[in-house]
Amino acid sequence: MQFFKWLRVRVIKLSNWVLMAMTFTLVFFSSLIMVIIEPETFTSLFESLWWVMTTVTTVGYGDISPTSVGGRIYAMFLYIIGIGLIGVVIGKVVDSFGAFRRRKEEGLLAYKGNGHIVIIGWSRKAKFAIEEILQTENFREIVIIDQLKKAPFLHEHVHYVKGDPAEQDVLMQANLQEAAAVLLFADGSIQDPLLTDGKTLLIVTTIERISPEIHSTVEILNEEHIKNFRHVDVDEFILSNETISRLAVRSAISNGISKIFSQLMSHGIGDNLYEIPSRKEWRTYKDAFEDLLQEGATLISDGDKMDINRRLNETLYPDSRLFVICDKETFDKIKRKS
Template sequence: MYVMRRIVMKMIKINNTLLFITSVALVLLTSYLIVKVEPETFKGFLDGLWWVLTTVTTVGYGDLSPETLGGRSIAVFLYIFGIGLIGVVIGKVVDAFASFRKKREEGNIVYKGRGHYIIIGWSKKAYYAIQELTQSIPGAEIVIVDELEKAPMLEEHIHYVKGNPTTKETLKRANLDRASAVLIFADETIQDSKLIDGKTLLIATAVESEASHIHTVVEVMEEEHIKNFRHVKVDEFIFSYETISSLAVRSAQTKGIAQVYEQLLRKNHGDDLYQISRRKEWKTYEDAFHALLQEGATLIADGNNLSINRKLKKEIPVDAKLFVICDRDTYKRIK
C-alpha cells in the first residue's frame, strides 16, 4: 500500500499534458497488446479497446476477459498501474471543472468572447437591465464588472469579472475592446449624488480612454453633471431621478401614459421601439413613412429628432438612424 500511495502521489504531480498523453498511450498500447496476445478472445482492436476501458474505469462488464497467462499478465498490469493512472486523470478533470466554477463565482476569469454587453456596477437596476437584455436579445453574452466577493448572477451567458472598473487590467479582463456596448450604473451604496456621479465619471473616463469606439451608456444622478460626461465623450445618458419624477408627473397629468412608456421600454409584449436601416429606394422621409406604414410600422424619429411629420419632404441623410414603432413580427419582416 505504501508503494502504491507513493506511485499515486508522483502521478498527481505529473504535468497535466504529459499525464494525458501517457494515459492515452497506455490505453492504446494495452489494447493492441491484448489483441496480439489473445486473438481468439479479442477479435479486433475495438474489442481490445473496449476491454481496456472497462477495466481501467473499474466498470468490468465481464463480457470479455483474458484466458492465457500473457493476457492475464496484461490485466494485472492494468490493475496495478492503469486503474491508478486513469483514476488520477479523472480526478484532475473533476478538479479542473470545480476550479473553473470557483473562478467563475469569484470573478477570477478573463472573458475572451466578442460582441458582448458589459454591465459595470451591480444593483437592482443592473439586474433588471440583464433581464431586459436576455429577453430582447436571446443568447446575448453579458459580463458583469464589480468588486463583490461572489458573482451576483451566474448563468450560461452571464459572466462575472471581479475588480476595480477604473483600472485597465479589469477592463481588459472583461475584453472591453471587443464589447458591443457598456452600461455603467450608479453606485447605490453612496448617499451623496455628487459623489455617486464622481465615481461614475471615473469609470466612464477609464472606459473611454481604453475603448472610445465602444458605445457607452451611463446612469447620471444630476443633470448638471452632464457636461463633465460629455467632456469624456460618453455616448448616451440615463437620468435616474429626473426620469422617474418626470414620468410620475406625466402620469398624474395624463392618466395611462406610464403604461405607454412601459410598453415602449419593454420588448416582451405589444408594440416596441426599434431601429431600422435606410433603404435605397427611400429618398425622403415621406417615402420611408408611407412605405413603413403599409408594412405595419410607424416611423417616429431620426436619431433624437422626433419632428418627422414636419420634414416629410426633406431627404434622408445617408447616416440616418431611423426609429419605428411596431410589433416584433413586423420588425423581423422589415429588418
C-alpha cells in the same frame, strides 16, 4: 499498503499533462503487449485496445479476455496500475470542470467573445437592464463588472468579471475593446451624489482611453455634473433622478402616461419602440412613413429628431436611424424586408 498510499499521493500531485501522457502511454503499451503475449486471443491491435479500455474503466464486458498465464499476469498488473491511474485522471477531469465553474462564478475568467454589452455596477437597475437585453436580443452576450464575491446573475449568455472597473486590467478582462456597448450605472452604495458621479467619471475616463470608439451610456445623479464629463466622449447620459421626477409629474398631469412610457421602454406585450434600417427605395421621410404605415408600423423619429411630420419632404439618408412603434411580429417582418 504504505507503498500504494505513497504512490497514490505522488500520482495525484502530478500535473494534468503528465497524467494524460502516462495514461496514453499505458493504454498504448498494454494494447501492443497483449497482441504480442496472446496473438491467438487478441487478433488485432484494435481488439487489444478494446479490452484494455473496458478493463481500466472497470466496464468489463467479458466478450474478450486473456487465457494464457502471461496474459493473465499482465492483466493483474493492469488491474492494479491501470484502474488506479484512470481513476485519478477521471477525478482530475471532474475537478477541472468544477474549478472552471467556480472560477467563472467568482468572476476570475477573462471573456474572449466580441460584440457583447458590458454592464458596470450591479444593482436592481442592472438586473432589469439585463432582463430587457435578453428579452430583446436573446443572442446577445453580456458581461457584468463588479466587486461581488460571486456572479449576481446566472445565465448562459451572462458572464461575470470581478474587479474594480476603474482599473485597466479589469476592463481588458471583460474584453472591452471588442464590446459593442458599455452601460455604466451609478454606484448606489455611495450616499453623496458628488462622490458617486466622481467615481463614474473616473471609470468613464478609463473606458474611453481603452476603447474610444465604444458606444457608452452613463447614469449620472446630478445634471450639473454633465459639464465635467465634456472632455470624455460619452455617447448618452441617463439622469435617473430627473427622469423619474419628470415622469411622475407627467403622470400626475396626464393620467395614464406612465403606462405608455413603461410599455415603450420595455419589450413586453403590445406595441413597442424599435430601431429599423433605412431602405434604398425610400428617398424621403414621406416614402418611409407611408410604407411603414401600410406594414403596420408608425415612424416617429430619426435618431433624436421627433418632428418627422414636419420633415416628410426632406431627403432620407442611408445612415438614418429610424425608430418605429409596432408589435414584435410587425418588427420581424420589417427586418426581413430590409
